[in-house]
Amino acid sequence: MTLLKIKFSFQRRVRLAQGLWLLSWVAMVSGAITVATGVFLKTELVRRAEVMHSNDIHIVPNLLMLVGLASVGINIFAGKVCQDSLDATRFPRWKNVLIPYFCISLFFTFLLLVSVILSYALQPSLEESLKLGLKNGIRFYKDTDTPGRCFQKETIDHLQIEFHCCGNTNYKDWFEVQWINNRYLDFTSKEVKDRVRSNVDGRYLLDGVPFSCCNPASPRPCIQYQLLDNAAHYNYEHQSEELNLYNRGCRQALVNYYMSLMNTIGSAVLSVFLIQMTVLVSLRYLQTSMQAVEGQENMEIETEGYILEKGVKETFKEFQEKVKNFYKQVQGDVSPADEEAAGDAAPAEEKEATPTS
Amino acid sequence: MALLKVKFDLKKRVKLAQMLWLMYWFSIIAGVLVLSLGLFFKIELRKRSELMDNNESHFVPNLLIGVGLLACGINAFGGKICYDSLDSSKFSKWKTIMKPFLICCLLFNVLLFFTALLCFTMRIPLQFTLAEGLKNGMKFYKDTDVPGRCYMKRTLDLMQMEFRCCGNNNYKDWFEIQWTSNRYLDFSSKEVKDRISSNVDGQYLLDGVPFSCCNPSSPRPCIQHQMTNNSAHYSYDHHNEELNIWKRGCRDALVSYYGGLMNTIGVLVLLVTILEVGVMVGLQYVNTSLSTLVNPEDPESESEGWILEKTVKETFTDIMAKMKAMGKGNQVEEGAEGQAVATVS
Numbered sequence: 001m002t003l004l005k006i007k008f009s010f011q012r013r014v015r016l017a018q019g020l021w022l023l024s025w026v027a028m029v030s031g032a033i034t035v036a037t038g039v040f041l042k043t044e045l046v047r048r049a050e051v052m053h054s055n056d057i058h059i060v061p062n063l064l065m066l067v068g069l070a071s072v073g074i075n076i077f078a079g080k081v082c083q084d085s086l087d088a089t090r091f092p093r094w095k096n097v098l099i100p101y102f103c104i105s106l107f108f109t110f111l112l113l114v115s116v117i118l119s120y121a122l123q124p125s126l127e128e129s130l131k132l133g134l135k136n137g138i139r140f141y142k143d144t145d146t147p148g149r150c151f152q153k154e155t156i157d158h159l160q161i162e163f164h165c166c167g168n169t170n171y172k173d174w175f176e177v178q179w180i181n182n183r184y185l186d187f188t189s190k191e192v193k194d195r196v197r198s199n200v201d202g203r204y205l206l207d208g209v210p211f212s213c214c215n216p217a218s219p220r221p222c223i224q225y226q227l228l229d230n231a232a233h234y235n236y237e238h239q240s241e242e243l244n245l246y247n248r249g250c251r252q253a254l255v256n257y258y259m260s261l262m263n264t265i266g267s268a269v270l271s272v273f274l275i276q277m278t279v280l281v282s283l284r285y286l287q288t289s290m291q292a293v294e295g296q297e298n299m300e301i302e303t304e305g306y307i308l309e310k311g312v313k314e315t316f317k318e319f320q321e322k323v324k325n326f327y328k329q330v331q332g333d334v335s336p337a338d339e340e341a342a343g344d345a346a347p348a349e350e351k352e353a354t355p356t357s
Numbered sequence: 358m359a360l361l362k363v364k365f366d367l368k369k370r371v372k373l374a375q376m377l378w379l380m381y382w383f384s385i386i387a388g389v390l391v392l393s394l395g396l397f398f399k400i401e402l403r404k405r406s407e408l409m410d411n412n413e414s415h416f417v418p419n420l421l422i423g424v425g426l427l428a429c430g431i432n433a434f435g436g437k438i439c440y441d442s443l444d445s446s447k448f449s450k451w452k453t454i455m456k457p458f459l460i461c462c463l464l465f466n467v468l469l470f471f472t473a474l475l476c477f478t479m480r481i482p483l484q485f486t487l488a489e490g491l492k493n494g495m496k497f498y499k500d501t502d503v504p505g506r507c508y509m510k511r512t513l514d515l516m517q518m519e520f521r522c523c524g525n526n527n528y529k530d531w532f533e534i535q536w537t538s539n540r541y542l543d544f545s546s547k548e549v550k551d552r553i554s555s556n557v558d559g560q561y562l563l564d565g566v567p568f569s570c571c572n573p574s575s576p577r578p579c580i581q582h583q584m585t586n587n588s589a590h591y592s593y594d595h596h597n598e599e600l601n602i603w604k605r606g607c608r609d610a611l612v613s614y615y616g617g618l619m620n621t622i623g624v625l626v627l628l629v630t631i632l633e634v635g636v637m638v639g640l641q642y643v644n645t646s647l648s649t650l651v652n653p654e655d656p657e658s659e660s661e662g663w664i665l666e667k668t669v670k671e672t673f674t675d676i677m678a679k680m681k682a683m684g685k686g687n688q689v690e691e692g693a694e695g696q697a698v699a700t701v702s
Binding site: 150153179180181183185186211214216221233 | 501507510515537538540541542546568569571574578579581592
């Protein structure tokens with residue numbers, strides 16, 4: 001018993017073909033949009049590549065670009081088939097191509113869903129990657145004279161200014177690293193010598209942050225140094241100070257930014273998925289309903305369209321049998337293959353007749 | 358003898374009308390473009406209105422918006438005329454309006470050209486406006502507790518960071534004003550008292566700049582305070598220091614930004630003017646070619662089209678004579694004048 005059978009009169013078939021042709025154009029445009037969003041997301045990720053440690057998250061835009069291009073191709077083909085379906089003489093030449101075409105299209109459409117799921121599933125990986133990347137960025141902030149790392153300071157400063165954030169988790173991350181280059185430290189002064197001796201690694205640590213952490217919305221000029229010393233500044237208490245520096249950590253800021261991007265893209269991709277599925281289902285109905293017309297004298301008879309000729313279970317069993325036979329043939333076992341081939345020949349021929357629909 | 362006379366047969370007329378119709382569509386798009394440029398420019402001026410003097414004039418963006426709307430209207434009308442010109446029955450109703458409409462187009466093109474020129478010359482008053490506005494802005498930087506001026510600090514900080522500039526002419530402008538609010542000054546400390554008593558107005562002046570002047574490209578952490586004191590910082594010479602803070606003054610930065618914007622808009626408006634002149638000439642050809650049909654009954658007959666019926670000089674003298682005649686309109690001397698006008702025209 002067929003799956004989702006629908007009767008189609010000639011008028012209905014024509015209308016289906018016309019509607020599908022229009023829909024395939026819409027789907028092609030949405031495929032192009034998918035490619036564009038993939039490119040945009042990739043650009044955004046590449047821009048901040050310096051503060052990311054691993055590139056796992058890049059699979060999402062790559063997948064989007066691939067599926068978008070495939071979708072454009074699929075929909076152009078669907079439109080072409082649709083145009084030919086109105087002419088019964090031209091339609092039969094698509095017969096053999098359509099089943100593999102459906103399989104490939106279903107695969108790529110399924111990949112759309114996979115990309116949306118991945119964009120959510122890879123969030124922890126993105127966060128880890130940012131954590132490590134930012135930690136290194138803050139560590140190498142001072143190395144403005146080391147080739148390969150000399151732009152780290154500028155990158156981190158621009159990042160903090162643009163995303164309104166300070167440090168990795170919060171501003172206190174800056175207290176744990178030396179972010180001033182040794183070239184600008186006077187090692188003969190007492191203050192520097194004290195600070196350097198106060199920790200095991202001999203680093204110049206201070207309770208200060210770079211200027212890029214400063215919040216312009218603060219009513220008072222920015223306090224960057226001696227942040228924990230209330231007495232060093234008039235009318236200042238570091239526990240209740242809210243507006244002086246950015247309170248957010250850069251990791252949180254970047255994760256929020258990328259997640260909001262991916263939410264928007266995710267909803268767009270889901271609607272593209274729905275459009276694509278509609279195109280494929282409609283094309284399947286068109287194909288099956290046109291099949292029954294084939295070889296008939298009168299083109300305008302009423303036919304039935306369906307998604308699967310037999311139920312899901314039966315079709316699956318048949319498919320399994322087919323694969324098994326194919327495998328056995330390839331193996332080339334002579335006697336058991338001959339016997340089974342003889343035994344299977346009759347039912348196999350029947351099966352051959354039906355799946356070619 | 359007419360100016361730029363061209364012979365037209367039916368095919369050529371139809372082709373001209375079709376091409377002209379297409380060009381009118383482009384002109385409508387160009388009109389929309391001018392309108393959106395005017396809107397964009399107005400928004401950009403509005404965004405920084407706090408840094409400009411109170412009497413900054415929005416004349417140029419308003420003019421651009423008006424001209425854009427007018428262009429859309431005129432071009433839509435012209436396109437309709439063009440569309441009807443292929444059908445002689447429909448075209449006859451436009452015949453009487455054509456000449457005034459073409460004169461209207463000519464005046465409109467002059468206005469467009471004038472607008473383009475204005476765009477290029479607006480730079481100069483803008484410079485003065487910005488100089489005044491920035492000076493006042495810096496004066497009110499510290500007034501974060503005064504209603505109406507409490508956002509000046511944030512505006513200035515964001516602007517200095519965005520345009521990569523410091524102060525009005527350069528960073529030394531910050532040395533001449535007090536940019537720290539009195540709320541955060543400890544008046545009991547010696548240092549503050551010294552600084553305040555060191556100048557006539559009792560202001561807390563120091564050789565330091567706000568953090569928004571800092572240049573992220575500097576290899577060392579930003580030096581904002583005690584900038585002129587070389588011994589206060591290790592390995593520092595304020596004469597040689599290039600990368601520490603932004604060297605450019607904000608007035609220069611803003612003027613060059615707005616100047617660039619206005620130059621671009623001016624060039625685009627000039628291009629739109631050329632397009633409009635083109636469609637006007639095309640419409641004149643359509644008009645004259647359809648009025649000079651050899652056989653008025655037969656639409657397929659040949660005709661001639663031109664830009665001006667007589668040469669430029671003669672047309673000019675005609676216009677002058679007509680205007681003189683209008684000036685003496687009600688006078689009884691019309692007899693001699695009327696004959697003179699009749700022979701000339």
